[in-house]
Amino acid sequence: MRVSVSAPVSIAIGTLLVAPAAQAADLSISVEIPRINAAEYHRPYVAIWIEDANQKSVADLQVWYQQTDGKEGHGTKWLPDLRQWWRKSGRSLKVPVDGITAPTRPVGKHALKLDEKHPALAKLPAGTYTLVVEAAREVGGRELLKIPFEWKGKTPSIGKAQGKDELGLVTLSAKP
Amino acid sequence: MKRISILAAIIAAAIPLSAIAHKQWLVPSSTVLAGKDAWITVDAAISNALYYPDHNPMRLDNIVITAPDGSTHKPQNPATGKYRSVFDVQLEQQGTYRIANVNGGVSARWDTPESLAAAEAAKDNPAPAAGGMGGTPRGGMLRNATAEDLATKIPKNALNVQVTEGIGRVETFATNGSPSDVAPIGKGLELVPVTHPNDLFAGEAATFRLVVDGKPVAGLEIEIIRGGTRYRNAQEEIKATTDAKGEFSVTWPDAGMYWLETATTDSKTSVPQARQRRLSYVGTFEVLPQ
Numbered sequence: 001m002r003v004s005v006s007a008p009v010s011i012a013i014g015t016l017l018v019a020p021a022a023q024a025a026d027l028s029i030s031v032e033i034p035r036i037n038a039a040e041y042h043r044p045y046v047a048i049w050i051e052d053a054n055q056k057s058v059a060d061l062q063v064w065y066q067q068t069d070g071k072e073g074h075g076t077k078w079l080p081d082l083r084q085w086w087r088k089s090g091r092s093l094k095v096p097v098d099g100i101t102a103p104t105r106p107v108g109k110h111a112l113k114l115d116e117k118h119p120a121l122a123k124l125p126a127g128t129y130t131l132v133v134e135a136a137r138e139v140g141g142r143e144l145l146k147i148p149f150e151w152k153g154k155t156p157s158i159g160k161a162q163g164k165d166e167l168g169l170v171t172l173s174a175k176p
Numbered sequence: 177m178k179r180i181s182i183l184a185a186i187i188a189a190a191i192p193l194s195a196i197a198h199k200q201w202l203v204p205s206s207t208v209l210a211g212k213d214a215w216i217t218v219d220a221a222i223s224n225a226l227y228y229p230d231h232n233p234m235r236l237d238n239i240v241i242t243a244p245d246g247s248t249h250k251p252q253n254p255a256t257g258k259y260r261s262v263f264d265v266q267l268e269q270q271g272t273y274r275i276a277n278v279n280g281g282v283s284a285r286w287d288t289p290e291s292l293a294a295a296e297a298a299k300d301n302p303a304p305a306a307g308g309m310g311g312t313p314r315g316g317m318l319r320n321a322t323a324e325d326l327a328t329k330i331p332k333n334a335l336n337v338q339v340t341e342g343i344g345r346v347e348t349f350a351t352n353g354s355p356s357d358v359a360p361i362g363k364g365l366e367l368v369p370v371t372h373p374n375d376l377f378a379g380e381a382a383t384f385r386l387v388v389d390g391k392p393v394a395g396l397e398i399e400i401i402r403g404g405t406r407y408r409n410a411q412e413e414i415k416a417t418t419d420a421k422g423e424f425s426v427t428w429p430d431a432g433m434y435w436l437e438t439a440t441t442d443s444k445t446s447v448p449q450a451r452q453r454r455l456s457y458v459g460t461f462e463v464l465p466q
Contacts, residue, residue, distance in 0.1 A: 074211055079211075092354045
């Protein structure tokens with residue numbers, strides 16, 4: 001099961017608007033990695049997951065990290081820098097995970113669309129959840145954004161959050 | 177003034193497990209780790225400021241590293257400097273490592289007519305501080321003594337014999353991957369986690385239990401101080417007291433390394449010459465930001 005992470009967010013939302021109501025539920029997310037002027041720039045580690053009303057992680061959607069050996073050891077060494085994700089899910093997860101873990105991504109907007117058959121969403125009951133996006137950059141900062149949403153609600157659930165430092169605009173659209 | 181400081185040094189030397197001693201600590205370079213080649217380096221010292229080595233290095237002879245599977249390991253790459261000792265720990269297994277310095281047993285100190293005479297002479301002609309523990313030498317001492325040692329190794333002309341017994345534990349924790357349960361020791365004064373010691377976050381409450389020989393102790397007073405004392409005017413200590421279950425809770429005001437100390441005494445001595453058993457506990461706990 002793969003997640004498509006390629007189409008710009010505008011196309012994802014456009015598809016949503018014209019889609020017939022009878023189609024399966026899905027989740028479209030866009031995460032912007034901002035351009036940062038730094039003498040030493042490394043692409044951030046990013047984790048994207050879903051929390052329930054008790055702030056427990058119920059589904060990992062994406063984890064972007066350096067998946068190879070570098071000069072300073074294997075990239076997994078720095079996964080705890082995504083410290084909320086590490087605490088809630090990462091430390092009990094055996095990486096890599098097919099369809100969830102992926103290499104770090106460059107500056108720009110990254111869209112992903114998951115349908116209700118995706119393993120992360122297949123068993124998710126209808127209800128209120130929070131999308132959490134956490135980014136941590138080597139010799140840089142860390143930022144965490146949250147967007148509440150309704151999964152399989154009566155109407156489409158749309159939300160956004162604007163990062164200040166390590167993240168740009170994050171948008172979410174949950175189609176019932 | 178001088179005499180008072182010498183007296184204080186003598187008292188400090190004579191009662192190594194007392195709360196009036198300087199702060200002992202082990203500080204790990206990190207406490208939350210991941211990967212197949214996870215290492216930490218640990219500082220070990222006895223100081224006034226937290227966590228700045230400014231007094232004495234900790235002796236590494238009694239450092240015990242307990243891996244998640246219960247096996248024990250020696251420190252790697254140990255070194256002792258003027259103010260601080262350091263060593264490495266490789267976290268080969270997934271789970272929580274306990275790194276502890278455990279001192280204890282029966283010790284004895286005494287004067288002899290010769291040592292008292294020397295001390296008297298030194299009083300009239302004070303020598304410059306020699307560094308180290310300082311204080312005027314006593315007639316002799318025994319560490320880790322048995323009942324037989326006490327009967328045979330203390331000279332017949334010994335005066336002011338002091339026999340003390342105690343167990344002092346200084347420890348910290350680090351976790352590779354998911355935290356695992358910390359097995360109780362069952363001997364001496366120890367902290368039993370209710371909240372895992374590597375799962376501490378600013379603004380959240382943590383609960384711990386204090387036990388002596390495995391049994392909860394009510395009414396124990398705990399002092400908690402965040403590191404970085406050099407850069408603030410007050411110690412900002414947090415006080416807590418154990419309840420009937422031996423438990424106490426603390427809500428961490430900020431992220432940082434926290435030094436936690438408690439001590440007590442009881443009468444469960446193994447030799448009749450020791451009037452009481454001194455028990456002390458020091459832990460270093462890392463609290464992460466939200």
